[in-house]
Amino acid sequence: MSYIYSMLVKEFISETNRNQMISILLKHYKVESVKVKTKSMKDHAHFNVDTGTLELSTKYKTIKTSQVKSFLITILHEINHAMDAKTFGWKLFKEKYEYEMNLQITNGKHEYDDNKYEIQAEKFGQSMWKYWKTKFKKDGLM
Numbered sequence: 001m002s003y004i005y006s007m008l009v010k011e012f013i014s015e016t017n018r019n020q021m022i023s024i025l026l027k028h029y030k031v032e033s034v035k036v037k038t039k040s041m042k043d044h045a046h047f048n049v050d051t052g053t054l055e056l057s058t059k060y061k062t063i064k065t066s067q068v069k070s071f072l073i074t075i076l077h078e079i080n081h082a083m084d085a086k087t088f089g090w091k092l093f094k095e096k097y098e099y100e101m102n103l104q105i106t107n108g109k110h111e112y113d114d115n116k117y118e119i120q121a122e123k124f125g126q127s128m129w130k131y132w133k134t135k136f137k138k139d140g141l142m
């Protein structure tokens with residue numbers, strides 16, 4: 001293996017591997033039944049509360065290893081919203097989420113930063129990403 005080739009292997013995650021990691025995560029957290037849509041956007045993923053759809057970015061054909069942490073945290077964060085949407089049904093989750101937003105605004109707090117669903121989803125991402133990074137590395141996906 002040439003030096004340049006080995007550098008490339010280590011610096012990028014292919015689109016195939018990226019998609020495989022996403023499908024492994026969706027399956028693991030049992031949210032394959034949640035609607036998934038791909039679209040061009042800046043974030044790696046976004047859970048659309050209004051439509052109950054997990055949106056995945058088409059912008060990142062390959063992921064730089066320096067982006068692995070934010071990629072995994074974002075996907076896990078949005079999967080956590082999808083898990084709630086599955087638990088409550090997406091329409092009820094939308095109502096609960098909007099109620100929480102309004103509650104925080106009424107209390108003079110931030111609609112996202114102080115939102116219990118956002119705090120929970122971020123904790124989920126922050127606590128799980130290293131586990132998945134290790135596992136995906138072991139499985140040769142990154």
Ligand SMILES: [Zn+2]
Binds near residue numbers: 077078118121
């Ligand atoms: Zn969120």
